[in-house]
Amino acid sequence: MAELLKVTELGKDLREAINKLEVSGDLESVGIVTRVGDGVAWVYGLRSAGASEVLLIETKSGTVEAFALNLNEDEIGAVLLGSDEEVVAGAKVTLKGTILDVPVGEEMLGRVVDPLGKPLDGGPAIKTKQRGLVEREAIGVLGRKHVHEPMMTGIVSIDAMFPIGRGQRELIIGDRQTGKTAIAIDTMINQGRQKTGVINIYVAIGQKLSKIARLVDRLKAEGVMDQTIIVATGPSDPASLLYLAPYAATAMGEYFRDNKKHALIIYDDLTKHAVAYRQMSLLLRRPPGREAFPGDVFYLHSRLLERSAKLSDKLGGGSLTALPIIETQAGDISAYIPTNVISITDGQIFMETDLFNQGIRPAISAGLSVSRVGGDAQTKAVKSVGGGLKLGLSQFRELASFAQFGSDLDEETKQQIERGQRLTELLKQHQYSPMSIWEQVASIRAVTSGSFDKVPVAKIQEAKTAMLTRLWKDHKKEMQELNTGAEKIEDESKVAGLLDKTAVAVAKGFED
Numbered sequence: 469m470a471e472l473l474k475v476t477e478l479g480k481d482l483r484e485a486i487n488k489l490e491v492s493g494d495l496e497s498v499g500i501v502t503r504v505g506d507g508v509a510w511v512y513g514l515r516s517a518g519a520s521e522v523l524l525i526e527t528k529s530g531t532v533e534a535f536a537l538n539l540n541e542d543e544i545g546a547v548l549l550g551s552d553e554e555v556v557a558g559a560k561v562t563l564k565g566t567i568l569d570v571p572v573g574e575e576m577l578g579r580v581v582d583p584l585g586k587p588l589d590g591g592p593a594i595k596t597k598q599r600g601l602v603e604r605e606a607i608g609v610l611g612r613k614h615v616h617e618p619m620m621t622g623i624v625s626i627d628a629m630f631p632i633g634r635g636q637r638e639l640i641i642g643d644r645q646t647g648k649t650a651i652a653i654d655t656m657i658n659q660g661r662q663k664t665g666v667i668n669i670y671v672a673i674g675q676k677l678s679k680i681a682r683l684v685d686r687l688k689a690e691g692v693m694d695q696t697i698i699v700a701t702g703p704s705d706p707a708s709l710l711y712l713a714p715y716a717a718t719a720m721g722e723y724f725r726d727n728k729k730h731a732l733i734i735y736d737d738l739t740k741h742a743v744a745y746r747q748m749s750l751l752l753r754r755p756p757g758r759e760a761f762p763g764d765v766f767y768l769h770s771r772l773l774e775r776s777a778k779l780s781d782k783l784g785g786g787s788l789t790a791l792p793i794i795e796t797q798a799g800d801i802s803a804y805i806p807t808n809v810i811s812i813t814d815g816q817i818f819m820e821t822d823l824f825n826q827g828i829r830p831a832i833s834a835g836l837s838v839s840r841v842g843g844d845a846q847t848k849a850v851k852s853v854g855g856g857l858k859l860g861l862s863q864f865r866e867l868a869s870f871a872q873f874g875s876d877l878d879e880e881t882k883q884q885i886e887r888g889q890r891l892t893e894l895l896k897q898h899q900y901s902p903m904s905i906w907e908q909v910a911s912i913r914a915v916t917s918g919s920f921d922k923v924p925v926a927k928i929q930e931a932k933t934a935m936l937t938r939l940w941k942d943h944k945k946e947m948q949e950l951n952t953g954a955e956k957i958e959d960e961s962k963v964a965g966l967l968d969k970t971a972v973a974v975a976k977g978f979e980d
């Protein structure tokens with residue numbers, strides 16, 4: 469039998485309430501709040517409660533829900549899902565009889581909700597046929613299949629050099645204000661533009677509501693809001709809601725994954741999530757470890773990201789792709805939370821402050837970014853031109869670093885540097901302008917094949933746009949075919965000839 473609470477420490481009313489409970493023999497299914505504050509309630513009794521079980525706390529004006537997080541021998545630490553103002557010591561607590569769950573289904577599409585699935589967009593109440601568990605075991609190895617279908621971001625540098633596949637977990641990492649969110653948003657927009665049918669789920673963790681409102685407006689204007697769910701929490705929401713947001717959103721994503729569909733989930737960002745968890749844990753008096761995070765902070769994110777998967781054919785072949793975002797301090801990817809998340813994802817897109825400030829945007833680092841599983845998922849067309857891109861870029865970076873020390877360069881080196889400058893220029897891409905497969909292929913080839921060698925660096929973007937316009941106007945059918953991405957671009961092939969001919973002709977108009 470658990471040791472009883474030291475009854476002398478408690479107030480008279482509370483003592484009486486506990487005595488009554490002990491006499492009644494209801495300690496299994498009934499509890500009493502002993503203290504409350506900062507969104508956390510401690511409950512004596514309720515011995516049959518399990519982790520994540522929903523508790524009902526009686527207050528003057530109805531019940532407040534909470535979920536059990538700390539199961540100690542004689543006490544439960546519970547996180548309140550509503551305001552703690554009405555909850556007082558001595559309040560009666562019972563079990564709701566369910567594990568925490570949220571509404572899931574098609575009905576959620578187009579909506580902005582809180583982590584409990586309640587609308588935040590002023591729209592009607594959401595009625596779904598199904599609910600999904602906020603905490604759920606990840607699917608085992610046998611239920612999975614290797615990642616093999618592309619999840620096109622529309623961002624040339626990513627699709628060509630660090631391709632992402634459906635079911636993959638690719639981290640977006642970088643300092644503040646380096647374009648991390650922009651990558652995620654463009655990827656969502658691309659799902660609409662390319663009509664991929666992929667469902668977007670965007671999780672805002674502790675973000676200003678004005679920012680979320682702007683995002684919703686943008687997604688509506690782009691026509692992708694009706695295939696999107698936004699799970700939002702603001703900076704003034706209790707830590708418990710910030711903590712729940714990614715799990716609740718994942719449950720919403722799993723619905724699509726488990727129903728043979730494809731969904732993309734963006735966690736923006738997991739740094740704030742870890743901080744919310746730390747706050748909750750300290751309030752629950754868990755022993756702090758490194759950087760004051762509780763010891764299980766690794767498990768916090770690993771059990772979350774494990775739920776993203778490409779399912780086996782037997783399970784319907786659906787997928788959930790995750791793009792978690794992590795904010796670094798001064799580019800330090802070896803800090804505690806960044807290394808944790810790097811180790812549980814299948815690669816990372818690293819954003820560099822220096823590149824961003826030089827105007828090279830998206831500021832994706834070619835050296836520190838990697839995608840470990842997406843290669844198989846890359847379309848043949850992009851793959852066949854993308855190889856030259858990565859090579860050209862890495863040779864350029866190497867050469868450029870020592871070329872600045874001397875002016876005597878041989879012709880070949882000079883040419884490689886010139887080519888590298890053009891590639892760098894080509895990879896600059898404005899926000900909200902994801903590119904389709906044929907546009908990516910044609911642009912990359914124009915530079916890597918040398919067709920644009922005589923176009924001045926400053927005019928590369930202009931020449932690219934002119935070339936794409938011309939290709940679409942004169943060869944729409946071929947471009948549509950190229951856009952399926954199914955065919956490799958062989959140098960001798962008809963489409964390669966067509967691309968090169970057009971690129972060379974357009975380049976003539978831009979030469980000095």
Ligand SMILES: Nc1ncnc2c1ncn2[C@@H]1O[C@H](COP(=O)(O)OP(=O)(O)OP(=O)(O)O)[C@@H](O)[C@H]1O
Nearest residue numbers: 643644645646647648649650651829830897898899
């Ligand atoms: N490709 C781009 N071209 C031009 N501007 C961009 C591009 N990507 C991002 N920006 C601009 O840079 C700024 C920062 O972008 P964003 O908010 O995506 O960065 P972040 O890393 O998510 O920032 P935070 O750390 O504040 O969340 C924004 O004003 C955005 O409009």
Ligand SMILES: [Mg+2]
Nearest residue numbers: 648649650736
């Ligand atoms: Mg951001």
